[in-house]
Amino acid sequence: MKYPDLSFEPFFTWANRPRILYKAGVREELGFEMEKLGGTKAVLYTDKGLIQAGVAQMVIEAINASSLELVGVYDKIVQDARLELINEGAAFYRKCGADCMVVVGGGSVMDTAKAINIMIGGGHEDFSPLAEQVGLFDGARPLPPHIAFPTTAGTGAEVTYAMVVLNDIAKAKVAVGHPFCTPDIAMLDPELTVKLPPKITAFTAMDAMTHSIEAITTVSANPISDGLGLHAIRIITNYLPKAMKNPGDVEARGYLLIASTMAGMSFINAFTGGVHATAHALGALYGIPHGLANSIMLPHVMSFNLEEKPERFVLIADAMGVRVDGMTPDRAARAAVQSVKDMQKSVGLTQTLKDFDVPGNREALQPLIDLAMGDSQLPYNPRDLEEDDVYNLYLKAR
Numbered sequence: 594m595k596y597p598d599l600s601f602e603p604f605f606t607w608a609n610r611p612r613i614l615y616k617a618g619v620r621e622e623l624g625f626e627m628e629k630l631g632g633t634k635a636v637l638y639t640d641k642g643l644i645q646a647g648v649a650q651m652v653i654e655a656i657n658a659s660s661l662e663l664v665g666v667y668d669k670i671v672q673d674a675r676l677e678l679i680n681e682g683a684a685f686y687r688k689c690g691a692d693c694m695v696v697v698g699g700g701s702v703m704d705t706a707k708a709i710n711i712m713i714g715g716g717h718e719d720f721s722p723l724a725e726q727v728g729l730f731d732g733a734r735p736l737p738p739h740i741a742f743p744t745t746a747g748t749g750a751e752v753t754y755a756m757v758v759l760n761d762i763a764k765a766k767v768a769v770g771h772p773f774c775t776p777d778i779a780m781l782d783p784e785l786t787v788k789l790p791p792k793i794t795a796f797t798a799m800d801a802m803t804h805s806i807e808a809i810t811t812v813s814a815n816p817i818s819d820g821l822g823l824h825a826i827r828i829i830t831n832y833l834p835k836a837m838k839n840p841g842d843v844e845a846r847g848y849l850l851i852a853s854t855m856a857g858m859s860f861i862n863a864f865t866g867g868v869h870a871t872a873h874a875l876g877a878l879y880g881i882p883h884g885l886a887n888s889i890m891l892p893h894v895m896s897f898n899l900e901e902k903p904e905r906f907v908l909i910a911d912a913m914g915v916r917v918d919g920m921t922p923d924r925a926a927r928a929a930v931q932s933v934k935d936m937q938k939s940v941g942l943t944q945t946l947k948d949f950d951v952p953g954n955r956e957a958l959q960p961l962i963d964l965a966m967g968d969s970q971l972p973y974n975p976r977d978l979e980e981d982d983v984y985n986l987y988l989k990a991r
């Protein structure tokens with residue numbers, strides 16, 4: 594299709610961190626790159642699943658083959674970055690006498706490690722007061738050397754200067770930004786993702802898809818985020834089915850990792866919207882994994898937003914391979930929603946909120962609605978979302 598005229602806000606900013614290295618087996622460069630950053634004694638942050646699957650071991654072997662010293666492995670990180678584990682992980686780093694961190698994991702591991710690095714760099718003992726602030730930008734300084742290996746192709750947390758922290762007591766997810774919390778280097782090594790189970794491959798890819806679709810349609814969308822987001826959609830559309838069919842397809846896995854990183858760069862600058870706002874609340878109150886919650890909410894929020902920016906949904910349909918030429922803008926925009934539903938079905942993501950016992954009556958849903966209405970991402974949604982709208986979206990997703 595011919596590229597249309599698109600409007601965007603007269604002012605935008607673009608943050609560009611970290612350095613990215615891509616190669617199947619790029620972990621072999623870890624010791625060399627960490628030395629250049631000044632790191633000599635590393636703690637490796639990961640989770641028990643990645644230890645059991647042998648994925649963390651692949652990076653440990655790369656460390657052992659280099660001059661970098663591994664002084665500790667912290668593997669207690671669980672789903673979502675949690676305050677008590679952030680504090681414990683920082684105490685572990687100090688106890689080990691480390692001077693740098695290597696991170697092997699998905700979004701929860703990477704976000705936990707970012708928060709730990711902020712504590713180490715700033716000399717903090719407790720992350721709780723920091724988590725009460727939306728941004729830690731005033732006087733922020735570079736943090737200790739930090740290299741991350743994403744093991745899911747979804748969150749893009751390796752390139753985002755914020756972390757989503759779950760406050761288990763308050764039952765809320767909050768986003769905290771810090772200009773230097775991204776790793777110094779993101780190493781994209783697709784060999785670390787081939788063992789990812791199909792279901793997690795599917796819903797983490799839908800997280801990346803959501804990042805792209807929301808970034809392209811938010812009020813903060815700009816030509817740079819459009820470019821990254823649209824190409825990430827093309828890649829996911831082509832390579833997610835290939836990775837699902839053949840989990841060992843390193844090329845498909847590599848493309849998905851790259852798409853996830855591009856989608857991360859896109860949304861951390863253009864932000865997200867109603868999908869992430871409603872999904873964060875579902876994660877906090879019902880424990881639904883982030884990518885899955887996004888996947889469930891995505892087509893419903895897209896349908897709600899279509900009328901506000903149809904031309905952008907036409908671009909999304911085009912990027913997903915729909916022949917939009919000759920279609921009315923309205924029909925082409927709706928085809929984008931259908932394409933997302935078709936993709937979800939083809940990868941087995943057919944769950945609804947009913948499967949997680951999310952209730953249908955207004956009174957029982959109100960805490961969820963309140964959380965979504967207060968979410969930091971809601972104001973970026975292209976169409977205003979009132980409480981009744983959020984309620985209706987949750988009902989549609991049941």
Ligand SMILES: [Fe+2]
Pocket residue numbers: 748800804869883887
């Ligand atoms: Fe996300």
